[in-house]
Amino acid sequence: MPARERLPTLNGEAQPPQELAIPEADPAAGAALAADVPTALTLLREGELTVHGQLTDASNAALYCSVSLDGVSGLCVYKPVAGERPLWDFPDGTLAGREVAAYELAAATGWSPIPPTVLREDGPYGSGMAQIWVEPDPQAPPLLDLQNPTGGPRPGWLPIVLGQVGEGRTALLVHADDQRLRRLAVVDAVLNNADRKGGHLLSAADGRIYGIDHGVTFAVPGKLRTLLWGWARQPLTEEAAEMLRRLAGELDGALGARLRPHLTAAELTATRERVAELLRTGRHPVPSDEWPSIPWPPV
Numbered sequence: 034m035p036a037r038e039r040l041p042t043l044n045g046e047a048q049p050p051q052e053l054a055i056p057e058a059d060p061a062a063g064a065a066l067a068a069d070v071p072t073a074l075t076l077l078r079e080g081e082l083t084v085h086g087q088l089t090d091a092s093n094a095a096l097y098c099s100v101s102l103d104g105v106s107g108l109c110v111y112k113p114v115a116g117e118r119p120l121w122d123f124p125d126g127t128l129a130g131r132e133v134a135a136y137e138l139a140a141a142t143g144w145s146p147i148p149p150t151v152l153r154e155d156g157p158y159g160s161g162m163a164q165i166w167v168e169p170d171p172q173a174p175p176l177l178d179l180q181n182p183t184g185g186p187r188p189g190w191l192p193i194v195l196g197q198v199g200e201g202r203t204a205l206l207v208h209a210d211d212q213r214l215r216r217l218a219v220v221d222a223v224l225n226n227a228d229r230k231g232g233h234l235l236s237a238a239d240g241r242i243y244g245i246d247h248g249v250t251f252a253v254p255g256k257l258r259t260l261l262w263g264w265a266r267q268p269l270t271e272e273a274a275e276m277l278r279r280l281a282g283e284l285d286g287a288l289g290a291r292l293r294p295h296l297t298a299a300e301l302t303a304t305r306e307r308v309a310e311l312l313r314t315g316r317h318p319v320p321s322d323e324w325p326s327i328p329w330p331p332v
Contacts, residue, residue: 055085056099058108058168064237066107067165070140073149076102077163082111084157093117093128093248100163108168111153112248113161120249122256128248129162130295135247136164137291138304139220141283142276146217148243152295167243173236176214177260177332179204191263194327206331208263212270213242218261219273222318223280223307224250229259231332251296253303255321258328264317274312281308 066073080102088095094116100109117128129152136150150164178190179198182205186192190207198204208214221229227249235243283289284305292301320326
């Protein structure tokens with residue numbers, strides 16, 4: 034549940050006159066809505082957005098909202114362009130569009146590893162990204178763990194990095210050897226995701242794993258920064274290779290047309306080149322020597 038905070042003043046908009054109660058997020062309801070993609074997209078595009086609070090740990094303005102239309106309702110996160118902080122390596126005002134582009138590409142894989150996401154031009158604080166809220170299932174097995182580095186990771190886990198955990202002690206940060214995560218690692222390689230933190234991985238109540246926060250994606254230079262390095266250098270699965278071959282064709286067709294409003298021509302070309310490179314090597318990528326490979330903070 035997001036922390037309660039006064040809403041920001043964006044584009045000169047006044048604060049709401051009173052603080053609204055923050056609705057509780059139901060993991061099962063959120064998972065069901067995220068999986069019902071046509072209903073979720075219609076709700077996000079046409080529903081009435083009500084802002085209840087701001088997520089206090091987000092680097093850009095991320096607002097916790099309810100959305101309703103014709104008796105159907107749900108929860109979502111709304112990130113107005115007006116609340117985006119300038120970044121040195123991404124053009125101003127483009128993060129919301131990149132989130133939408135990331136969803137469109139991920140949906141085209143057939144794996145749907147990103148919750149339904151749209152661009153709302155008429156949000157309460159202006160144009161911004163709206164995405165179905167997926168509340169993590171508290172009963173789901175962990176996706177990350179800290180383990181004793183002696184002898185390597187335990188069965189079922191893959192190593193990420195060895196780190197200090199205080200008082201001179203070290204621990205091995207690992208992620209689950211899970212095919213759902215492996216699919217997401219391939220999608221991140223195509224997106225050139227520069228910020229795949231542990232907190233951006235959500236285990237839904239229906240068993241799906243979703244990735245969130247894709248504002249820093251699609252850069253032209255290689256910026257892949259992720260915790261999902263456990264498959265580095267390993268051959269891609271045949272499922273992944275088949276998906277990439279299909280994606281290559283769609284990027285030259287309908288998918289490319291859907292991405293074009295949100296990305297530059299150079300960014301679209303670089304995306305095609307990343308797909309081609311993955312198919313050429315047939316392997317998961319390895320960390321770059323020219324860019325930090327682990328996000329900070331990692332979780």
